[in-house]
Amino acid sequence: MLDPVQLERLLARVALRDRQAFRQLYDACAPQLLGVALRLLRRRDLAEDVLQDAFTSVWHRADSYRADASQPMTWLTSIVRNRALDLLRAESVRRAESLDDDVDGQGGVAALGDDRPSPLGLLEQAADALHLRRCIDDIDGPQRQCLALAYYHGLSHSELAEHLGSPIGSVKVWLRRGLDRLRRCMERLA
Structure with a gap:
């Protein structure tokens, strides 16, 4: 893992659209950030999707990072965490909507998922x-x-x-x- 100063430099270069810096940032931080997403989502496929989405956001928003506001890893972790929480919220809404669709004409639920x-x-x-x-x-x-x-x-x-x-x-x-x-x-x- 790189120290915060090195991460700040990489983020500054990513803000300038430096692809090599982006790759170095990804290689240095992705394993730990994937761990954060996995703890929240408990599914590797979803965690990998969140990580990819988060790094896409980093690529587009690296210029919004402010060293005086937070450490680089804290900033990156909050992006991953927020994306994971957004995904969890969306999943919960989808489940609620699918349950509404499964209600039969007699007021009961036609089929509950096995994962409940x-x-x-x-x-x-x-x-x-x-x-x-x-x-x-x-x-x-x-x-x-x-x-x-x-x-x-x-x-x-x-x-x-x-x-x-x-x-x-x-x-x-x-x-x-x-x-x-x-x-x-x-x-x-x-």
Whole structure:
């Protein structure tokens, strides 16, 4: 992974339509950004589509990047994350519309998709989400912040250290302790 200064230089060259810089930017950042999309979408094909769409946007919007507003990787991650969330929203609308189309004349649903969770599955998912929320609420300070930035923004140890202005050793300890507290809490609530 390139450091932020190198990424800023590449983005500046991409803004000037430098194809070689774009390729270098893609090679340096795509694996991590694909990981962000995969965590959100849980399907590789959709994540790859989002990544391609995001890099198309980067090609056209690189001149809108402002180094004083965010780190390059944070900016790139937000583009990927927003594209993935847009796709999830669109999928949820399509599913709702298809359910409306499947309603038969007697007020029932003609055919539910096999991929829909059962009512018990939905209840278990809701309970798990509540447990997770309680456990995360119990984690405070830098541990909680590190977990959130690593999970939702896909930041690496070094990016977390830079973002938080803290030594990388501290960041690693905070993450490890935060994950350990989260695991212990989830085991207790299960």
